[in-house]
Each structure stands twice: as C-alpha cells, then as structure tokens.
Amino acid sequence: MVSVVIIGMQMCPFKMKGFGVDKTLLYKQCIGCGLKKSFNSFYKHKEMRSGCLNKCIVCVKSDVVECRKTNLEYVRAYDRKRGKLFLRKQRTSEVTKKYRKQYPKRYIANYLVANAVRSGKIKKSKVC
Numbered sequence: 001m002v003s004v005v006i007i008g009m010q011m012c013p014f015k016m017k018g019f020g021v022d023k024t025l026l027y028k029q030c031i032g033c034g035l036k037k038s039f040n041s042f043y044k045h046k047e048m049r050s051g052c053l054n055k056c057i058v059c060v061k062s063d064v065v066e067c068r069k070t071n072l073e074y075v076r077a078y079d080r081k082r083g084k085l086f087l088r089k090q091r092t093s094e095v096t097k098k099y100r101k102q103y104p105k106r107y108i109a110n111y112l113v114a115n116a117v118r119s120g121k122i123k124k125s126k127v128c
Helices: 059-069 071-082 086-102 104-119
Strands: 004-009 008-014 041-045 050-058
Touching: 041 059, 050 059, 059 071, 071 086, 086 104
Parallel strands: none
Antiparallel strands: 004 008, 041 050
16 A cells, blocks of 8 residues: 655655555655755654654754763763763773784783883874
8 A cells, every 4th residue: 555645845655654564755854954865864763654763864963963062061971970880891891802812912012102101211292
C-alpha cells in the first residue's frame, strides 16, 4: 500500500511506517535549516513517523556544539564524573594494554621521552 505525502509542496511516494510497509521517501525537509535532503542526511529515530529525526545531521551537530559551549561547566563536570565510572576505567585499561601489546616499541619510546622531559634532560618544544 503506497500513499502519497506532500512535503515542501512536492509530491513523493511514501510508504508510511505503521501501515505494514517500509518507507521510500525521496527526500525530507529539515526543520533546522529548511533544506530538502535525502534520508541519508538524517539520523534514524524509530518513534518518528518517517523513521528519522526532523533535523538533519549537520543541524543536530551544530546544536550539540552550541549546547556544549553554553553549558561548558556542566558538561565538564559530567565528563569528569563519567570518566570515573568503573566500566570506563576498565575499558581504558583494556585499550591501554592492547596498545602496549600492539605497539611495544612506540610505547617504550613514549615512556622514555616522557621520563626525559620530566627529569629535565629534554625540553618540550612548543611547536611540533
């Protein structure tokens, strides 16, 4: 069963979610920037009628960056608290062990340079 939905004054074939068939919408209009974009430009969202968010990926990312800038202290506190969780510490430990095993020479070189910088034998440059 294919129904037709008018989006942005153009008609598109659209198989509605919840009617027993999948969607074949050609494009969708973003409520953030107002541009018509393909479905690949939207995050999936099961509870939305079209199966995607109403904002495109670019708009969502810009909103997240803006929200992070306006609530910087809260976000930093949240990140510090989240970093102390047991599962996060465990995962960090696993990743570190895997890196050391995979790149033993690189690990030793980093270790030796860090010790030399700390002891004052090497001065850390400001420019790489």
